[in-house]
Amino acid sequence: MSLKRACAIAGVAESRLGVVPDSTVLTLQAEALVAALADAGLEKSDVDGLLVSGAWGRLPGLQIAEYLGIQPSYADSTMVGGASFEFHLGHAAAAIQAGLCKVAVILYGSTQRSRADKYIFQIRNDLGYQYEAPYGLPTPVGSYAMAASRHFAQYGTTSEQLADLAVSTREWAALNPKAYRREPLTREDVLNSGPIATPLNKLDCCLFTDGGGAVVVVSPEIAKTLDKAPVWLLGQGESVSHAQISEMPDLTVTPAAKSGARAFEMAGVTHTDLDLVQIYDSFTITVLLTLESLGFCSPGAGGEFISNGRTGPSGEFPLNTNGGGLSYCHPGQYGIFLIIEAVRQLRGECDARQVADATLALISGTGGVLSSNSTCILGVE
Amino acid sequence: MSDDTLPDPDSEPYWDGAAAGELRYRHCASCETVIFYPRSLCTHCGAPNPDWAVSKGQGTVYAVSVVHRAPPAFKGQSPYAVLLVDLDEGFRMMSRIIDVEPDSVSIGDRVRVIFQDGPDGRPTPYFTPA
Numbered sequence: 001m002s003l004k005r006a007c008a009i010a011g012v013a014e015s016r017l018g019v020v021p022d023s024t025v026l027t028l029q030a031e032a033l034v035a036a037l038a039d040a041g042l043e044k045s046d047v048d049g050l051l052v053s054g055a056w057g058r059l060p061g062l063q064i065a066e067y068l069g070i071q072p073s074y075a076d077s078t079m080v081g082g083a084s085f086e087f088h089l090g091h092a093a094a095a096i097q098a099g100l101c102k103v104a105v106i107l108y109g110s111t112q113r114s115r116a117d118k119y120i121f122q123i124r125n126d127l128g129y130q131y132e133a134p135y136g137l138p139t140p141v142g143s144y145a146m147a148a149s150r151h152f153a154q155y156g157t158t159s160e161q162l163a164d165l166a167v168s169t170r171e172w173a174a175l176n177p178k179a180y181r182r183e184p185l186t187r188e189d190v191l192n193s194g195p196i197a198t199p200l201n202k203l204d205c206c207l208f209t210d211g212g213g214a215v216v217v218v219s220p221e222i223a224k225t226l227d228k229a230p231v232w233l234l235g236q237g238e239s240v241s242h243a244q245i246s247e248m249p250d251l252t253v254t255p256a257a258k259s260g261a262r263a264f265e266m267a268g269v270t271h272t273d274l275d276l277v278q279i280y281d282s283f284t285i286t287v288l289l290t291l292e293s294l295g296f297c298s299p300g301a302g303g304e305f306i307s308n309g310r311t312g313p314s315g316e317f318p319l320n321t322n323g324g325g326l327s328y329c330h331p332g333q334y335g336i337f338l339i340i341e342a343v344r345q346l347r348g349e350c351d352a353r354q355v356a357d358a359t360l361a362l363i364s365g366t367g368g369v370l371s372s373n374s375t376c377i378l379g380v381e
Numbered sequence: 382m383s384d385d386t387l388p389d390p391d392s393e394p395y396w397d398g399a400a401a402g403e404l405r406y407r408h409c410a411s412c413e414t415v416i417f418y419p420r421s422l423c424t425h426c427g428a429p430n431p432d433w434a435v436s437k438g439q440g441t442v443y444a445v446s447v448v449h450r451a452p453p454a455f456k457g458q459s460p461y462a463v464l465l466v467d468l469d470e471g472f473r474m475m476s477r478i479i480d481v482e483p484d485s486v487s488i489g490d491r492v493r494v495i496f497q498d499g500p501d502g503r504p505t506p507y508f509t510p511a
């Protein structure tokens with residue numbers, strides 16, 4: 001069974017991003033929904049599937065449906081951290097393929113910056129966490145720092161190589177008017193930004209912003225009736241490995257190894273066919289590990305792969321072309337913005353940061369502490 | 382840090398062990414899998430109620446991070462080195478190294494367990510150079 005061409009993405013939109021004090025998680029999601037439906041050329045009354053994720057409120061999947069005035073016949077509140085939306089895309093495809101819904105909307109919003117929503121990584125010390133909580137590892141950054149330390153020791157990866165990724169990502173952000181941080185950044189700026197948890201420095205870490213997004217997913221029949229060219233889901237895989245870092249089997253291999261292999265097989269394409277890649281960048285090390293796990297380079301070669309501007313606007317490997325979670329926005333769960341950017345690139349809507357002749361994109365969302373991954377391959381042909 | 386839901390039924394023998402100076406883990410008699418943190422079933426074969434066993438407390442540093450920005454409950458303690466330790470019996474756990482400069486710890490170092498009161502006053506396993 002395959003999800004290849006089971007659905008198409010017909011509309012995408014962000015809400016206002018950055019610091020948005022005159023909003024709630026609900027208003028931001030409403031804002032994104034209205035804009036994404038307009039982008040698709042569909043009405044709210046067309047929506048019969050709703051896929052949401054968040055750590056706000058009591059029952060987000062119910063609260064947002066009520067607020068929007070949508071009573072979906074297909075509902076999914078999968079919560080596997082920042083990758084939830086790439087999981088949602090696969091789930092929406094399966095539901096549409098099964099005839100359970102025709103127009104599914106994936107939604108996210110957060111006001112963590114302005115209104116101190118209960119953040120998904122609030123400290124817990126119960127259940128499995130009681131074996132980690134006494135030691136004071138800041139979460140999630142400390143867990144990613146552990147993985148970086150292991151990769152450094154095992155393969156000789158350096159802080160300079162990670163810094164280069166942050167610099168290249170900032171160069172993309174400079175081309176995106178919506179990016180939160182657009183001023184030039186140097187390798188030395190990153191290295192001197194101050195240690196948070198070694199070996200990660202402050203500028204190895206994602207932003208902490210407000211923001212929301214919406215993605216409209218439709219059946220192939222509906223896709224063919226709309227004005228804008230559809231962006232097809234060609235392959236998807238998902239995998240869950242662990243919840244806490246002490247339970248991760250190998251700190252240098254993420255669940256992207258499994259989900260990526262499945263997505264490539266389903267799509268019937270290989271790495272060199274891709275025109276651009278959007279990879280969850282909660283931290284610089286997240287990208288390095290995900291690239292290796294997806295097979296873009298051999299284990300241990302990730303440091304070399306991301307260094308010296310290779311992933312920037314002048315490099316040969318266009319990566320995180322909106323400026324990523326590092327420089328564009330990161331409202332807690334970033335994964336929905338990977339989809340939004342890939343769709344815009346494949347439609348040729350990205351102006352100064354447009355990747356020429358982009359027809360095939362890979363997106364890879366990572367959640368928790370390298371805990372979950374869903375990888376999707378999208379194309380316009 | 383204190384939480385009156387702890388210990389729980391899964392963890393009570395573990396924390397009782399720490400109070401007695403023992404690092405306890407679980408072991409499946411059916412398939413020989415070593416289980417940590419302690420669970421009520423074997424994570425490999427699913428057999429219920431694995432045996433309890435006591436570690437010799439000797440291990441090797443698998444990963445380490447020196448924390449400079451501590452969570453609020455640990456303010457004032459930084460910098461300190463949090464570890465993932467591979468115990469010789471074949472399980473991995475998080476801990477912290479004490480009695481040594483945090484920056485002096487490296488992956489591959491040999492360490493041994495010692496018990497001290499943790500942030501909630503409960504005897505808790507820490508590590509020190511072997």
Ligand SMILES: [Zn+2]
Nearest residue numbers: 409412423426
């Ligand atoms: Zn067993």
